[in-house]
Amino acid sequence: QVQLVESGGGLVQPGGSLTLSCAASGFTLRNWAMGWFRQAPGKEREGVSSISNSDGSTYYADSVKGRFTISRDSAKKTVYLQMNSLKPEDTAVYYCAAYYTIVPLTEMPPNVFDYWGQGSQVTVSS
Numbered sequence: 781q782v783q784l785v786e787s788g789g790g791l792v793q794p795g796g797s798l799t800l801s802c803a804a805s806g807f808t809l810r811n812w813a814m815g816w817f818r819q820a821p822g823k824e825r826e827g828v829s830s831i832s833n834s835d836g837s838t839y840y841a842d843s844v845k846g847r848f849t850i851s852r853d854s855a856k857k858t859v860y861l862q863m864n865s866l867k868p869e870d871t872a873v874y875y876c877a878a879y880y881t882i883v884p885l886t887e888m889p890p891n892v893f894d895y896w897g898q899g900s901q902v903t904v905s906s
Contacts, residue, residue, distance in 0.1 A: 782806035782895050784876045789900030792866055800861040800900060802876030809833045813879045814852060814859040815888055818872035818902075825875070827888025829861060837884035844870075866904045873899040 788800040802814065815830035829850040830839045838850055849862040859876060877893035879885075 782878075784878060784895055784897035786874065786876050786897045786900040789874060789902045791903045791905065793906050794866060794868060794904055796866050796904070797862070797864045798866065798902060799863065800874055800876075800902070802859040802861075802897060804857040804859070804878065807878075809852065809854050809857055809859075811880060811882050813881050813883075813885055814850075815839075815877045815879065815885070815893060816850065816859075816861045817875045817877055817888070817890060817893075818870075819875070819899075820869075820872040823872075825890050827890065828874070830879075830885045830888055831859065832882070832884045834882040835884060839885045839888065841888075863902070866902075868904050870902065871904050872902060874902050875899045 783805045785803045816828045819825040831850045847865045852859045876897040878895040879893045
């Protein structure tokens with residue numbers, strides 16, 4: 781049974797940092813691109829970052845470039861999202877997702893992703 785479980789969300793002050801983790805089970809990360817999405821109240825789900833398992837190439841939304849870093853540990857089947865310099869507008873539920881492809885992603889349409897986690901709330905507020 782394929783499962784993605786996020787952890788690491790919480791409340792942080794503006795300018796602070798958080799690291800989200802996504803533990804995968806039921807499949808290996810080989811040939812799967814892993815992505816992080818977020819959805820704020822009243823807004824559409826947006827792709828934040830992804831990482832290809834074929835060559836490690838990464839994608840970042842313009843809104844998070846230079847502040848967020850995605851990484852993976854294939855042995856642990858875990859993907860991470862290090863978030864620095866957090867802003868109130870980063871507040872959202874963050875979702876981990878998996879897409880069966882070896883092609884490096886240059887965009888992140890939610891509809892192509894095959895599996896999703898349950899989400900982890902990140903709140904940036906003073």
